[in-house]
Amino acid sequence: MKKFTVILSMMLALMLALTGCVSSTNNNGNSSSQNNGGAENNEEATNEQESGEVNVYTSRHYEADQMLYKKFEEETGIKVNVVEGKGEELMERLNREGEATEADVYITADAGNLYQAKDAELLQSVESDVLAENIPEKLRDVDNQWFGLTKRARVIVYDKERVSPEELSTYEALAEPEWKDRVVIRSSENMYNMSLLASFIDIMGRDEAKAWAQGIADNMARDPEGGDRDQAKAVAAGEADVAIMNTYYIGVMLNGTDEEEKKVAENVGVFFPNQETTGTHINISGAGVTKHAKNKENAVKFIEFLSSEEAQGQFAEANSEYPVNEKVEPSELLKSWGEFKEQDINLSKLGENQQEAIRIFNEVGWK
């Protein structure tokens, strides 16, 4: 009995704390005029709060990144605070928080997302000679609202025994009838696929892009399922002859601890498509300074650091990604696959065409 009285009084205390905030919620929930008043105060408040911090929303969850954050802290004394989540969710959060956001930097692993963040007016332009020098123009936003940090190529992976590289040429060729029931690729819900199709909409127009999506959907060896690694496994298992997937995952499988996955990755070949024509599709991870950043200077320093040779080398070595900084060499593994010609489009197009891509996927029944 006593025990329960104790527990109950504890609950009461907690409840009181909570009801305190809740009751004011109701008073305030819909009052927008008060919000505006608050926002002004908010800016005053933050100017006073000169802080040695930078607040980061990121959808990248790699140890390589965390090590870089630590290094940045050591070198500059600026503390890096991180909220991790999915790129789209963090964007929505930024959107909701508006001027009140605490985030200074938004990092995500898809150019489409970066474009949408800009489109939703969540980012701001940054003037930085360092960034201009470190990052090629094509991998930056035209208004310098976002900056590419790493590259991944979306390639054709094939079974080394059943398929010879000579049979392969372009993404478009995989939509031809001879590849019926031989292709696997993950679900259209995946942003890498949205960006891939978005790039085709830009290059070949909506109708041809739709015909391509239709062709791939018809040629699928099975309904899309699983992640990129699962596509490689399907090829190794003989379920399909080719898969469309990111180079990054082959790297991760080869460097991983699972012997069986290593075997899978060793048994498949990497083919860079469209070398004679439009180039292989690439996507980027990138960062931007949020529109309402309270620590803008720190934020710029932070992104500059991530584009530096030191940081880019780390991305390339530890994470099997291609560096954007041209002074930095890719890792040995990436080099072993050879150099390749990249799709030459402005990456903003990936975002501009994203919705159209989703509609096409739905129309052709690419699950």
Place this chain on the structure above:
Amino acid sequence: MNRFHWSRVHHKGWALASLFFITIILIPNLLIGVEFFTEGNDNWLHIREYLLKDYVQNSAVIIIFTALATMLIGTSLAWLITIYQFPMRNFLKWALILPLAIPPYIAAYTFHGILNYTGVIQTTLRNSFEMQVNQAYFDIMSIQGAIFIFTVTLFPYVYAITRSFFQNLSASVLENARLLGGNDVDTFFRVALPISRAAIVGSVTLVILEVLNDYGVTSYFGIQTVSTAIFRTWYGMMDLDSALKLAGTLMVLVMVVLMFERIVRGRKKFFDPSSKVRPIQPKKLTGAKAWGVFAYCFGIFTIAFIIPLLQLLRWAFMTYEKVFNAEFITLAKNSVLVASIASLIIIFVALIISNYTRLQSGLLTKFISRVTTLGYSIPGAAIAIAVITIFISLDQYIVTFLAQFNLKPEFVLRTTLIMLIFAYVIRFLAIGFNNIEAGFEKIGNRYSETSRMLGASTLRTFFMVDLPLLRGAIASGFILVFVDILKELPLTLFLQPFNFSTLATQAFKYANDERVQEASIASLMIIFISALCIFIFHRVLDKEAN
């Protein structure tokens, strides 16, 4: 007459408190409800034309079969454990709740890990026996696979709730049935099932709501359901309006489920009319029967718990050097702290509301008890959006308020744990409430009525009479809520403060990056902590029973 009189005067506090909590829960629901009836845009027309039928159909197939499977497995286990004594019964009695410790999306990654091309089964067949198997037989990433995952991770809801009901059945019910010539199977179908209908239906409803809300399993398996569609529309098409319409569709599905529950559950209250409940004494089984029952119970435990656990352990051994560090202790602390605070608050609110709805009958209380479970029907991400909106305006209000008194204005609530805990309460109140409501239903009103007739106030009666009687329901409610929060994903991902993660978000982080092996240690910790509290509370419950 007299009774009617005091009920009106003395329940005001309870009524106000209940209405207050209900209002909070209603806000996000109303937001979605209103949006549902506005005119749709182009995206919505597109969704309706190409996708909606598939979404609804897939969701319906998954919930129907998961409901049937969990009901069958959950109630049969509960019944066998209650009425029979067989090998390892005392262990299985609580061990069968353990699969609840495994988040469905972790189970999905784990079973896929076991069954896929590089998994242990196919690898062994390939390397030791040189057998190449047809991938189709090992493909778990399908609707059937999703039903399997949901069944093995969620059946303990049905098992735990139904068993605690069976356990409190009077032995005389069973004896009467036997005296009337029924064998145990008859008794199960003709006596036990009908009188425990409310408990079973209530618990299966929880399972269904959990499935409707799932995002992790179905999105990993590539199955289009209404809840994966919400995310796809919201984030992919950047169309919150259409996403809210889909959330509305999801709520219509939930309403159908809840209405169905009401109809099936019926109006009757079942409690034993005699004042002393003599609990059922399990009958000792021998020989083949004993081993048969054991094999069934232990088999399910093996599939639902031991196998995924072994796989996770194997992965943990492969990765612990890289992943396991001091940070993990912090993660575990974080997880336990937020989960316990939120669970306590939920139990507290659930006690208030369910005490009120049982003392007072009428349309309003019916409405209240229905609304309480609504929070559970909203997708976690939608709740997160609602909560973040509320807290931001609240913060602005506080800043303005402080400025009037020349105090240093500061944002106090945003990206704090209060926000996260608040969201948990809205989301998981249903689980606590269902448990405590069932507890109240079981003890009936006569003790509290006696207490009131002897002159004690409602409050005093609540503390002195109801609470001690409800200890079992409170404990089991707490376990279920606590474990659920420990596993919770979308809300936590969305509302976690800076530099704050939980075990669940850590596990997801890895799994989402297709590094399921690295996710194993965080997953194991979730499972370990959940299992530990299930064990502790089971001991408490057992002591209560004796």
